[in-house]
Amino acid sequence: MRALLCLAALSCLLTAAAEAAPARLLNDHPLNGSLWDTRSGQPTTEDALFSAAAAADWVLIGEKHDNGEHHRLQARIVAALGRRGRRMAVVWEMAEPEHAGALAAARLEDVGSLEAALAWKARGWPDWDEYQPIAEAALAARMPMLPGKPSPSQVRALARGEDLAPDTAELLSRSRRYPPAVQSDLLEELAASHCGRLPEAALAPMAEVQRFWDASMADALRQATQPPHDAEGAILIAGSGHVREDRAVPWHLEGESLTVALVEVVAGRQTAADYPAFDPRLFDFVWFTPRVDDKDPCAAFSEERGPEEPVPD
Template sequence: MGRASANRDCAAPAARYVEMRQRRKPMRLTPLIALIWSGAAFAAPPTPATDASAHPLAGAILRVSDGAAMTPDALAGALAAADVAIIGETHDNAEHHAAQAWLTAALAPGALAFEMIGRDRENALARLRAEGASRAALGAALDWENSGWPAFDLYAPILEAAPGAVVTGALIGREASGAAMRDGAAAAGRAALGAAVARYGLDRALAAAQAQDAAAEQIDAHCGALPQDVAGRMVEAQRLRDAALADAALRGRALADDGAVVMITGNGHARTDRGAPRYLAEAAPELSVVSVMMAEVAEGRDDWRAYVTRGAEGGAVADYVWFTAAAPREDPCEAYLRARAQP
């Protein structure tokens, strides 16, 4: 999909630049967000609401295979049958996080795997959660204020929705990302994942069509301003992140005595063709994995098919799509290119 893609996960520098500028702006509480933040959803999740009610797709949940409409309860039921439920997001969209928290409460997973949390923070987080620490204490332990992610208040309700769940982290730091870009995902993965590199298939290159598609996605995510060779190196870093997410899910499942796992990540990592599901299939093909992407509705785009991300061979790369309002934000490419042009 192009630069105007409604379900971009905002992990690219262009969007992250805008997020950093907006992260402390006060947010309007839509009905869904207010419901989740109040804690009322956790005892018996009611049907959530969404902003942008004028759009025909707003609030809709569709099964991608046939376009069938689903209720939130039906989606939760479908996810409950999976060993790993991957719930995507656009990082700065509060409605996406509220929906993630709602689903997490409904699923009551044994483990939560977070893209945004480092493995080195897991023990401290587990101790504080066991002690009933405050949201502020958890955020401080994760050094969230300096992490570059949107405000912790967007993510904390997801943790609070599963108070007894094991929490594992998949965040790959700058050093590991740089090593992947320089030396490839396999070499960098040996330091980050150890012997599991072969288990996740990082020692095997992507198929040519997938590699080309992944590089094109990186160029698009960087507003067309990324050289082809740099895009290829960034794909290696993305592969390492996807494998780290799969590893976090499997570690969480083991720690939860083979309990179900909910993975919280950007839409790009949730794609079934070459995201985290690919590496889960490499390492544990016996597990059932289901992917949900969140899509932001756009005026004039009323056909749900236009929002479905497709892979190099044309197939859809998510099992379900949940449509929400778009988060208010400056055009990320305008902001990114303007920043690049400054001396």
């Protein structure tokens, strides 16, 4: 059950001390550092990305949690939107409802204290030092910050099939369901991403938790534009699986969303079209970065015990 609860959301971290590592692998890859507009199929500029983001209601930036370069680029996008005068909010997948007060009280001069206030290390996220520039950029631009992650109790009740709290049931009832083809694709991806080691009966509950997780983050983005925050729009910092447009957070949003996938390069994949993320149905922009490592994600699974530790998305 512990593995199910964690893996179901596609965004859980290694419970052992996770660290965001320098992305140094494949620094010489031809795509490294390049930014692409998936709609035109052509490389583009940071200024073009920032202009498009400044015109959107929602800006969703998808990361690989343990890649420090991804957090640096996220901070750059947040800072650029601040310079362009948009009073947006920043919603963190990494923060839970109980952290709303700490985020609201955060100050630029004491931003390092957020690590303890958010119980960052205790909850297994990579080093706060890697994420802190995002918070600094938000606070420098006077952007309110809000939690996006649903509470663990909500996720547990849903995964276990228990009676749901009224707020959980209400959010699920008004959130969009996936069309059959999309649901089928999600179930196949869940099975493949966990190396075929999960029982088939676990897949549907995992998909429902995924839908709830994404709907919760979409709701947090909406709340950012309402009193007392009254932001003009919101930026989501989350794993890339949560920002894809075909079934994740944008699926539950009204208005104009702009999505950016931060993608590690892969040896042997030399062109942007070689990457599944390079698809306008999934993301608007793809920004390529070096890799952190070449570990086999299936190494976390054993023949006897299944997944020993949850793996980041």
